[in-house]
Amino acid sequence: MTEPLVTFRNVEKRFGDFVAVRNMVLDIHEGEFLAIMGSSGCGKTTTLRMLAGLEAPTAGEIRMAGRLMNDVKPHERDTPLVWQSLALFPFLTARENVEFGLKMRGVGAAERKRRALDWLDRMQIADFAERNVATLSGGQKQRVALARSLVMEPKMLLLDEPLSALDANLVIRMQGVLTKLQKELGITFVYVTHSQSEAFAMADRVVIMSQGDIAQVGSPKDIYRTPANRFVAEFVGRNNILSGKVLGGDAKGMQIATPQGTFTAQTPQTPLAPGQSVSFAVSADLLTLSETEPDTVNKAQATLISEEFIGSLVTLFLEGADGMEFKVQMQERALMDLDLSPGATLWLGWDAASASILSEG
Amino acid sequence: MHGRGLNIILGVYVALIFTFVFAPIFFSLVFSFNSQRFPTIPLGEFSTEWYAKILSDPDIWQAVRNSVIVSTTTAILATTLGFCTAYTDFRYNFRFKGPYLALILLPPTIPLIIMALAMLAWLSRLGLSGQLWSIIMAHSVLTAPFAMAIIRLRLHQMDPDLEAAAWNLGGTEWQAMRHVIVPFCMPAIISSLCLTAAVSFDEFAVAWFVSGLNKTVPIVILEIVQGNIDPQVNAIGTFVFLTSISLVVAAQVIFISRQIKSHS
Numbered sequence: 001m002t003e004p005l006v007t008f009r010n011v012e013k014r015f016g017d018f019v020a021v022r023n024m025v026l027d028i029h030e031g032e033f034l035a036i037m038g039s040s041g042c043g044k045t046t047t048l049r050m051l052a053g054l055e056a057p058t059a060g061e062i063r064m065a066g067r068l069m070n071d072v073k074p075h076e077r078d079t080p081l082v083w084q085s086l087a088l089f090p091f092l093t094a095r096e097n098v099e100f101g102l103k104m105r106g107v108g109a110a111e112r113k114r115r116a117l118d119w120l121d122r123m124q125i126a127d128f129a130e131r132n133v134a135t136l137s138g139g140q141k142q143r144v145a146l147a148r149s150l151v152m153e154p155k156m157l158l159l160d161e162p163l164s165a166l167d168a169n170l171v172i173r174m175q176g177v178l179t180k181l182q183k184e185l186g187i188t189f190v191y192v193t194h195s196q197s198e199a200f201a202m203a204d205r206v207v208i209m210s211q212g213d214i215a216q217v218g219s220p221k222d223i224y225r226t227p228a229n230r231f232v233a234e235f236v237g238r239n240n241i242l243s244g245k246v247l248g249g250d251a252k253g254m255q256i257a258t259p260q261g262t263f264t265a266q267t268p269q270t271p272l273a274p275g276q277s278v279s280f281a282v283s284a285d286l287l288t289l290s291e292t293e294p295d296t297v298n299k300a301q302a303t304l305i306s307e308e309f310i311g312s313l314v315t316l317f318l319e320g321a322d323g324m325e326f327k328v329q330m331q332e333r334a335l336m337d338l339d340l341s342p343g344a345t346l347w348l349g350w351d352a353a354s355a356s357i358l359s360e361g
Numbered sequence: 362m363h364g365r366g367l368n369i370i371l372g373v374y375v376a377l378i379f380t381f382v383f384a385p386i387f388f389s390l391v392f393s394f395n396s397q398r399f400p401t402i403p404l405g406e407f408s409t410e411w412y413a414k415i416l417s418d419p420d421i422w423q424a425v426r427n428s429v430i431v432s433t434t435t436a437i438l439a440t441t442l443g444f445c446t447a448y449t450d451f452r453y454n455f456r457f458k459g460p461y462l463a464l465i466l467l468p469p470t471i472p473l474i475i476m477a478l479a480m481l482a483w484l485s486r487l488g489l490s491g492q493l494w495s496i497i498m499a500h501s502v503l504t505a506p507f508a509m510a511i512i513r514l515r516l517h518q519m520d521p522d523l524e525a526a527a528w529n530l531g532g533t534e535w536q537a538m539r540h541v542i543v544p545f546c547m548p549a550i551i552s553s554l555c556l557t558a559a560v561s562f563d564e565f566a567v568a569w570f571v572s573g574l575n576k577t578v579p580i581v582i583l584e585i586v587q588g589n590i591d592p593q594v595n596a597i598g599t600f601v602f603l604t605s606i607s608l609v610v611a612a613q614v615i616f617i618s619r620q621i622k623s624h625s
Contacts, residue, residue, distance in 0.1 A: 054525055074528040075536075087526035091544045100540070101530030152530065 003066065005030045005156060005188055006051065011060035013046050020046040022212040024060070028190060030155070033182050035191045035203035039235075042209040044192045048158050051190060052079045064156075075104070080149035081158040084165075086141050088133045088148070094120060094140075095129040098147045105152075119147040123177075139170050143177075150181070156188040163198060175201050196236060200224070208232050226356045227281055233358055238284035238315060238327045241358070246276045253297075253352040256280065259322035263298045265355035272357070279358045284315065284329040286354035291338060294349030302326050304344045318346065386602055393595035400592070411596040421597065424581040427493060428562055431577055435500040436558035442501065443508025443553060448542065451516040452524075466506050476503065477570035484571055491573025499567045504557040511556065511616065515549035516542075548615050555612035559605045 004027035013021040021043040028034055036044040049055040050062060053074040062069045069077070080101065088097050098116035107115075120126045123143040128136055133144060142162060149157055159178075163171045179202050182189045193199050199206050200220040208215045208223065208231075215235075216228040227233035233241050244258030249272075253264040256278060265280040272278055288294060302318035305325075314335060318326045326348055338346070388400070393412070397405035415421050446465050450458070468476065480499045484490035489498070523545065527537035543550070565579035572580065578601055585594045 052529055054529070074525070075531050075533050079529070081526070081529045083522050083526060085520050085522050087520055087522035089523060089526075089541060089544075091547075100527070100532075103540070104527070104531040104533075104536055148530070 002030065004028060005065060007061075007063045008047075009061045009063070011050070011057045011062055013043070013050060013055060014058045019212050021050070021057075024214060026207065026214065026217070028156075028188060030188055031186050033179070033189045033191065033202055033204045034207065035193060035199035035205070036207045036209060037193055037196065037199040038209035038215075039194055041211075043212040044194075044209050045160060047209070048081070048160055048190060048192045051156075052081050052158055053077050078152070078154050079156055079158055080152050080154050081160060082145050082149050082162045084161040086145045086162070086165075088141060088144060090132075090134050092133065093130050094125065094133055094136065094144045097133055097144055098151050100148060101152045115151055116147070119151045120144070123147045138166050139174065142166065142174060146177075146181070150185070154187065156190060159189060159191045161193050164193075164195075171198070178202060208235060210235070225283065227358060229359045230279055230281075233279075233281035238329055239281040240284060240287065240326050241279055241281050242324070243277070243279040246272045246274050246278055248274050254278075254357065260300050260320050260324050263300075263355065264352040265357050266353055268357045268359075280355045281358055282350050282355045284327040286350055287326070287328045288349045289316070289328050289330065289335075289338060290347045290349065292347065294347050296349035297352050298355065299347055299349045300326075301345055302348055304340060304342055304346060306342065307340065316340075318348070320348070386598075389595045389602075390599045392592060393599045395592065395595075398592060399590065400595075411592045415593050415596050415600075418593075420576070421578075421581055424576045424578045427575055428577040428579075430493060431496045431500060431568075432558040432561040434494075434497045435504060435561040436554045438497065438501040439504040439557040439561075440508045440512075440550060440553045442505040443510075443557075444512050444546065444550065446505070446509045447513035447516055450513060451519075465509060468503055469506050473564075473566040477567040480567055481570040490571050491575070493572075493575045495571040495573070496568050496575070496577065499571050500561040500564060503564065503567060504560045507560065508553040508557050511553045511612075512546055512549045515546050515616075519545050548618075552612040552616040555608040555615070559608035559612070562608070563601065563605050 006028035008024045008026040011021060011024040012019065024047065036047055038044045046055060050057055053069070053072055053076075057070055064077075089100065092100070095113065095116050098119055099112040102112045102115060117126060117129060120129050123146060125136075125140050125143045125147075128140055133141060136144065145162065163174050166174060175198060178189070178191075182202075191199070191203065203220060205217060206220055206223055207217050210231050216223055216232045223232060223236060227236055227239065230241065233239045242256075242258045242260060242263065244256045244263075247255040247257050247262065249255050249264075249267055251267055254267050254272060256263055256265055263280075288296065293299060300320050302320040305317045305319050307317070308315040309332070312332050314330055314332050316328045316330070318328065320326050328348065391404070392400045394407055394409065395404050396408035396410060450462060455461075477499075480502075481490060484495050484498070489495055519542075523541055524537050527541045528534070532540065563579060565583065568577045569580050569583070576584070578597065582594055582597055582601070585591055585597070
């Protein structure tokens with residue numbers, strides 16, 4: 001395994017009494033698409049700003065290719081950032097915006113222009129090169145901002161929620177543009193977002209942050225299927241989280257008594273003692289729904305409350321014993337032969353393998 | 362109903378203000394082209410006699426030269442000072458920032474005559490009074506707050522990420538200042554230059570106290586009025602008014618049109 005491009009070692013960032021990032025240990029590898037995800041105030045943007053040198057860590061070490069970066073000034077780094085506000089220079093044309101970094105680095109006018117036009121062409125906005133950026137559309141501005149950073153030929157590109165101002169269709173289009181670019185260029189992308197769909201759609205690895213801590217690092221699939229803890233399970237979309245006490249178990253599964261019944265969940269790596277309180281998560285798309293009792297290991301009865309229809313996918317909300325809300329996500333066509341009038345009583349079923357035990361915290 | 366009545370009252374009020382402000386200036390302009398020595402109705406014939414007279418007066422030429430030197434230098438100094446202060450406010454947070462800003466904005470709140478006396482006392486104690494640059498110094502202090510206010514307003518419209526974006530793209534702090542902050546503030550800087558020049562060009566009290574023998578245009582006007590009733594004063598007054606109003610209008614037009622442009 002090659003040496004990581006960036007290492008965070010016990011990095012902490014405090015603003016007065018507020019701890020924005022706590023004891024962060026993270027490696028960023030060359031050529032990966034890493035997404036840092038979390039709700040606002042979780043420390044994701046602070047982490048990115050530390051990479052760009054706009055904030056200095058209060059404690060710990062950040063190294064890039066082995067070099068200690070803690071106090072290196074922003075302009076001495078090679079870490080262009082695509083800003084959430086885009087931060088295009090409003091008094092310059094698209095081409096002049098793209099040339100800006102090259103100009104700062106002392107590249108001659110003719111060379112600058114050639115490289116800027118080349119990148120604008122690559123981003124398919126060469127026609128707008130001489131236009132004032134204020135007159136461009138949201139998507140075009142986005143491309144100018146990308147070109148302005150990429151023309152610097154960095155090893156790592158930082159992106160701070162760059163798609164948050166775009167409408168939904170354009171977001172999907174730009175996601176495609178970004179992943180394609182990252183694969184073509186082979187450089188590292190560090191992408192900060194609060195949007196799970198953006199992070200999961202594009203990233204090789206996702207870092208989930210909560211209140212300054214890293215809650216989980218893993219591939220989108222790992223995080224989706226086996227959330228490490230309750231925070232991640234709640235944060236990542238549609239999980240049903242049940243809590244109870246351990247009754248016992250073996251390598252095949254743990255029996256857990258909950259107010260909704262006794263269920264079997266996947267045995268975790270660290271064994272749990274009988275009597276211990278525990279939670280487990282079942283993803284909404286791994287639940288089955290039927291009018292008759294299913295033959296799965298786990299089953300529970302629940303009353304249909306409402307449904308949420310988003311095209312081919314439907315999310316159903318049901319109320320189980322003790323007021324527990326269950327979420328079930330299904331293909332719309334799989335619901336054809338079920339009685340879905342509100343108040344109908346249905347059976348939920350799931351396998352032991354679909355239920356993963358969450359660590360505390 | 363209620364709104365309409367109020368609108369009529371406000372309309373009349375504004376019309377009255379304009380009448381009282383501009384009527385004297387208007388009559389001054391009319392009488393400056395009047396052949397009669399005394400400003401009476403009916404008017405005499407149309408005449409440019411008084412303009413010819415001031416154009417041939419070397420004292421007035423000297424005063425205009427002085428005024429131009431003072432107002433341009435003042436404009437540059439005050440705008441530089443104002444820019445630095447506004448940028449300090451925009452960029453940094455420090456203890457006593459409130460008092461610091463209050464201190465900068467203080468000069469316009471002091472009655473001019475007090476300001477003028479204080480300036481005279483202070484500058485003469487330092488042996489700096491009675492020179493052209495005494496007026497420049499006093500006027501710079503007087504007009505810097507206006508420059509600061511205009512430029513500060515512009516800086517507040519700037520996306521604070523812009524400066525950091527310049528650093529992020531390899532610009533040093535000086536490069537970011539030169540290639541991002543100053544160009545962004547340019548409309549405000551030009552407005553400020555016009556406005557401070559206009560204020561300095563018009564200013565009488567402070568200039569009269571600290572100028573010694575170096576007369577500016579407003580001082581010459583007073584001397585003409587003191588000496589005798591001479592319609593020259595109407596001619597020169599018209600000239601001063603046109604200069605100032607052009608500068609002020611230019612300042613407004615530049616600042617407002619840029620603002621509209623950057624928000625479209």
